[in-house]
Amino acid sequence: HEVILADSTSVNLFKLAMAALQYQAGRNRIITDDLNFPSDVYILQRVAQLAGDTHLLSLISSPDGIHGPVEQLRDQLDEQTALLTLSHTVFKSGYTYDMAYLTAEAHQRGALVLWDLSHSVGALPVDLNAAHVDLAVGCSYKYLNGGPGAPAFLYIREDLQEMLENPISGWMGQHKMFNFDLQYQPEAGLRKFLSGTPPVLSMSLIEPGLDLLMEAGMQAVRHKSLLQTNYLIGLWQEWLEPLGYTLNSPRQPEQRGSHVSLGHVEGLRIDKALIDAYQVVPDFRAPDNIRLGFAPLYTTFEEIYRAALALKEIVELGVYLNYSDQPPEVT
Amino acid sequence: HEVILADSTSVNLFKLAMAALQYQAGRNRIITDDLNFPSDVYILQRVAQLAGDTHLLSLISSPDGIHGPVEQLRDQLDEQTALLTLSHTVFKSGYTYDMAYLTAEAHQRGALVLWDLSHSVGALPVDLNAAHVDLAVGCSYKYLNGGPGAPAFLYIREDLQEMLENPISGWMGQHKMFNFDLQYQPEAGLRKFLSGTPPVLSMSLIEPGLDLLMEAGMQAVRHKSLLQTNYLIGLWQEWLEPLGYTLNSPRQPEQRGSHVSLGHVEGLRIDKALIDAYQVVPDFRAPDNIRLGFAPLYTTFEEIYRAALALKEIVELGVYLNYSDQPPEVT
Numbered sequence: 134h135e136v137i138l139a140d141s142t143s144v145n146l147f148k149l150a151m152a153a154l155q156y157q158a159g160r161n162r163i164i165t166d167d168l169n170f171p172s173d174v175y176i177l178q179r180v181a182q183l184a185g186d187t188h189l190l191s192l193i194s195s196p197d198g199i200h201g202p203v204e205q206l207r208d209q210l211d212e213q214t215a216l217l218t219l220s221h222t223v224f225k226s227g228y229t230y231d232m233a234y235l236t237a238e239a240h241q242r243g244a245l246v247l248w249d250l251s252h253s254v255g256a257l258p259v260d261l262n263a264a265h266v267d268l269a270v271g272c273s274y275k276y277l278n279g280g281p282g283a284p285a286f287l288y289i290r291e292d293l294q295e296m297l298e299n300p301i302s303g304w305m306g307q308h309k310m311f312n313f314d315l316q317y318q319p320e321a322g323l324r325k326f327l328s329g330t331p332p333v334l335s336m337s338l339i340e341p342g343l344d345l346l347m348e349a350g351m352q353a354v355r356h357k358s359l360l361q362t363n364y365l366i367g368l369w370q371e372w373l374e375p376l377g378y379t380l381n382s383p384r385q386p387e388q389r390g391s392h393v394s395l396g397h398v399e400g401l402r403i404d405k406a407l408i409d410a411y412q413v414v415p416d417f418r419a420p421d422n423i424r425l426g427f428a429p430l431y432t433t434f435e436e437i438y439r440a441a442l443a444l445k446e447i448v449e450l451g452v453y454l455n456y457s458d459q460p461p462e463v464t
Numbered sequence: 465h466e467v468i469l470a471d472s473t474s475v476n477l478f479k480l481a482m483a484a485l486q487y488q489a490g491r492n493r494i495i496t497d498d499l500n501f502p503s504d505v506y507i508l509q510r511v512a513q514l515a516g517d518t519h520l521l522s523l524i525s526s527p528d529g530i531h532g533p534v535e536q537l538r539d540q541l542d543e544q545t546a547l548l549t550l551s552h553t554v555f556k557s558g559y560t561y562d563m564a565y566l567t568a569e570a571h572q573r574g575a576l577v578l579w580d581l582s583h584s585v586g587a588l589p590v591d592l593n594a595a596h597v598d599l600a601v602g603c604s605y606k607y608l609n610g611g612p613g614a615p616a617f618l619y620i621r622e623d624l625q626e627m628l629e630n631p632i633s634g635w636m637g638q639h640k641m642f643n644f645d646l647q648y649q650p651e652a653g654l655r656k657f658l659s660g661t662p663p664v665l666s667m668s669l670i671e672p673g674l675d676l677l678m679e680a681g682m683q684a685v686r687h688k689s690l691l692q693t694n695y696l697i698g699l700w701q702e703w704l705e706p707l708g709y710t711l712n713s714p715r716q717p718e719q720r721g722s723h724v725s726l727g728h729v730e731g732l733r734i735d736k737a738l739i740d741a742y743q744v745v746p747d748f749r750a751p752d753n754i755r756l757g758f759a760p761l762y763t764t765f766e767e768i769y770r771a772a773l774a775l776k777e778i779v780e781l782g783v784y785l786n787y788s789d790q791p792p793e794v795t
Contacts, residue, residue, distance in 0.1 A: 139612055141660025143634030151514075167646055172635030172660070175648035181635040183482075183514065192646065274661070282663035302472030302510040304503030311795045315498055315523065315751060317506035329472025329503070330605070332613035335666050419644060464642045 134291055137323055138284045139193050139331045145270040145287040146176045153245045154184040157215035164209050166193045166202055168223035173249055199226040199381055207238045214244040222252035222390030224419045227382045229390045233264035258351040261288055278342030286337050294323050303328030346432055357429040358391040365393050368441035376448040381422050385438040394422040400410035405456040411443035417464040465622055465776040468654055469615045470662045476618040477507045478603040483628040485515040488546035495540050497533055499554040504580055530557040530712055538569045553583035553625040553721030556737045556749045558713045560721045564595035587722035592619055607674030615666050615771040625654050634659030676761055684757045688760040689722040696724050699772035707779040710755050734778050736787040742774035748795040
């Protein structure tokens with residue numbers, strides 16, 4: 134009753150942020166942080182304009198580019214705050230917020246909270262109802278195994294659904310849509326947040342990936358994920374830190390999603406060497422993050438060992454020197 | 465340079481209508497007709513509110529529910545009109561507007577024009593540049609053979625692209641998106657009208673259908689389509705009109721897309737009999753339209769003959785009496 138699969142994460146964020154601002158008329162602040170996924174920030178920048186151009190977007194800075202600025206966010210929440218919106222697990226460092234804590238703090242000031250779960254869902258247990266979360270969006274691209282452009286999802290807590298309006302009022306959200314009435318009359322419940330026809334083929338194609346996750350169970354997935362990120366961090370400490378690699382992810386397991394970023398002044402060239410010479414495929418995230426993602430369903434400990442060994446060799450043997458520091462188009 | 469494939473038709477219509485209203489600041493009227501696809505009207509109703517709630521949506525009535533109210537639309541265009549938006553081929557009757565004529569009329573009053581091509585594209589030649597069209601959207605569901613929820617498209621005339629802003633400012637429209645800057649800076653040209661990641665799988669899956677259409681050529685497709693709709697109308701005249709069927713589509717070939725609607729007081733029951741007893745699958749569109757779509761690439765003349773014969777038998781033999789007049793959920 135609280136989740137629908139449709140559109141892209143950006144479109145879903147647009148819908149929920151617009152709906153939240155309209156519902157919170159009289160409050161004109163949106164709060165987020167500089168660890169949020171840039172697409173979310175872009176969407177919020179335009180949403181703030183469209184909502185009447187009197188809205189302010191406060192972008193709170195992380196103290197170190199790794200950890201979420203939890204206290205600063207909490208202290209910024211005020212009577213003017215319409216919406217607090219954050220990536221639950223942030224895309225560069227993999228830092229994971231304490232969802233229940235910040236949600237409760239926001240509610241104390243009357244703000245709604247919208248979490249982007251793209252880097253959390255399928256990687257760690259997320260209990261939106263227990264945390265009394267208002268709104269959430271996310272993709273099925275990453276740990277749900279859907280691949281690029283697979284359908285995204287949105288969540289609205291059940292008691293909020295009646296109060297919010299979908300800005301993109303398409304026919305799939307219409308009451309008795311096949312009556313083809315010419316006056317928009319939203320369907321009850323969450324269905325009104327559908328817009329156009331959902332991508333039927335893409336939706337059916339993500340089912341096998343979801344089935345595997347359900348079968349494994351999120352507790353088991355999280356258990357293996359933490360073992361794997363801990364394992365990499367152990368190897369980093371032993372082999373990579375002495376070679377100039379920095380750990381750009383939290384050391385505290387409970388503050389981590391399922392990816393770990395390592396920094397290095399030669400990060401981009403190392404990244405290229407890793408892909409080309411060792412067939413290990415990380416992402417590169419400027420300025421220096423080599424981001425290694427662990428999908429517990431199929432990533433093995435041996436692969437992690439080989440990746441760390443490769444990172445070691447690339448610097449020790451100077452393999453990275455064979456690669457240019459020109460950024461490629463897609464990283 | 466003028467077409468991108470992304471999102472759903474409803475989302476694309478939302479983007480372009482919002483962009484048009486923002487560009488046309490000072491003009492507060494949107495004009496459409498009551499033959500337009502309801503989802504388009506729903507989107508426009510919300511867009512009119514979001515654009516500042518001072519916008520008026522004028523819904524011009526067709527004189528007969530079949531033909532577009534061309535003269536009335538033309539006469540309604542005025543200095544307050546920001547946007548004229550219509551389905552090029554309308555979903556019930558299959559009436560096709562003279563795109564070049566109404567576009568030119570709208571331009572004379574300074575209005576932008578947005579055409580929904582969902583029932584035209586792949587069914588008849590559409591030359592947007594020749595008609596100097598401003599904006600267009602459409603689906604790949606129907607005559608492009610993409611199926612439900614296949615990616616939709618949007619068109620912006622090249623010289624307009626610089627002036628319009630995408631309300632859903634996602635990362636795929638960002639200049640150098642993989643820099644992950646936190647300030648939205650739209651890419652030049654049409655790319656800024658992308659929002660989230662396009663559905664890669666769905667996009668690749670529509671290619672074979674497009675290839676077939678390109679190979680056949682739109683002139684040949686249109687030629688066969690007109691022969692087929694004419695053929696059905698001939699059979700209607702000979703067999704079906706005497707049995708109480710009405711022609712709910714234009715008689716003039718140049719005013720027709722590639723579907724024909726037949727009306728009957730027992731339309732819904734006939735529709736059910738047609739599907740169940742004869743395996744001919746039309747759509748039913750209230751109040752009485754049995755809509756027969758002809759996809760020239762694969763619809764045969766024999767199938768049309770059999771469909772018309774079935775419609776004849778269903779009434780002559782009273783087959784429809786075996787079916788209830790309760791509307792099903794999906795029609």
